[in-house]
Amino acid sequence: MTRHKDREYTQALYDSVKQITVGEWLPWERVTAVNHSLALILETGSQRERELRKMKKFRFQLLHRWLVEQLEPCRVADIGGGKGLLAYLLQQSGWQATVIDPVPQPLPDKYKDILSDERVRVPPTAVVPHIDAPFAMEMGAQFDLLIGMHAHGSNAQIIDAAVTYGCGFVLFPCCVIDEPFFPPLGVDWVESVAGYAVQQGLAVYPFRLNFKGQNIGLCSLGRCQHRT
Numbered sequence: 001m002t003r004h005k006d007r008e009y010t011q012a013l014y015d016s017v018k019q020i021t022v023g024e025w026l027p028w029e030r031v032t033a034v035n036h037s038l039a040l041i042l043e044t045g046s047q048r049e050r051e052l053r054k055m056k057k058f059r060f061q062l063l064h065r066w067l068v069e070q071l072e073p074c075r076v077a078d079i080g081g082g083k084g085l086l087a088y089l090l091q092q093s094g095w096q097a098t099v100i101d102p103v104p105q106p107l108p109d110k111y112k113d114i115l116s117d118e119r120v121r122v123p124p125t126a127v128v129p130h131i132d133a134p135f136a137m138e139m140g141a142q143f144d145l146l147i148g149m150h151a152h153g154s155n156a157q158i159i160d161a162a163v164t165y166g167c168g169f170v171l172f173p174c175c176v177i178d179e180p181f182f183p184p185l186g187v188d189w190v191e192s193v194a195g196y197a198v199q200q201g202l203a204v205y206p207f208r209l210n211f212k213g214q215n216i217g218l219c220s221l222g223r224c225q226h227r228t
């Protein structure tokens, strides 16, 4: 797919997800506006444009900023969290963060701070709690917020946990791997996951972040507190 077609597809997909769910909700507008202004600057061409294009690589940093701007700190699990950078950043912001991933991986030794544009070292002694196991619905009982950023084998179970235990979630559904259902022909996996959550009676708010790849997020607040 060309970049233009890709952009059109993602916009159409986002519009469709807004129809399936309750649509964008006022609290997200602040961040959506930031993303729009980023997109506008990207079109204008400048030094800043190059910087913002680079930002597209930094999905953990962008989601971290979004979360700390939108929600009060809480007990959060990053499911399929890989190396644990998102959980580490949330921990640094005062959240109780845990990675749940069957593949144990060390934290990265550095990351880019997207606000200061500086490289930041992660101390070799830094630790993020890690559950080395596939996500199971029952694990949701211990957390207020479940994150699945391109997570495998867990989107449906995260939604089931939200229904059962009242936790919130933020999902960026990407690949259909080890899930209990598949999207019908012509339906995107993001639409399918959004539809499943709505069928379970959850209020789901879609949003987008400025990173490359599947960047449509689905948020359900559950017992999480929105920052006022």
Ligand SMILES: C[S@@+](CC[C@H](N)C(=O)[O-])C[C@H]1O[C@@H](n2cnc3c(N)ncnc32)[C@H](O)[C@@H]1O
Pocket (backbone or CB within 6 Å): 079, 080, 081, 082, 083, 100, 101, 102, 103, 133, 134, 135, 149, 150, 151, 152, 153, 154, 178
């Ligand atoms: C595509 S990677 C995404 C990693 C990271 N969240 C990111 O955005 O880069 C998928 C991750 O899901 C993990 N995974 C696979 N099966 C899983 C399961 N059943 N429960 C939780 N994590 C799983 C993999 O080990 C891997 O780290």
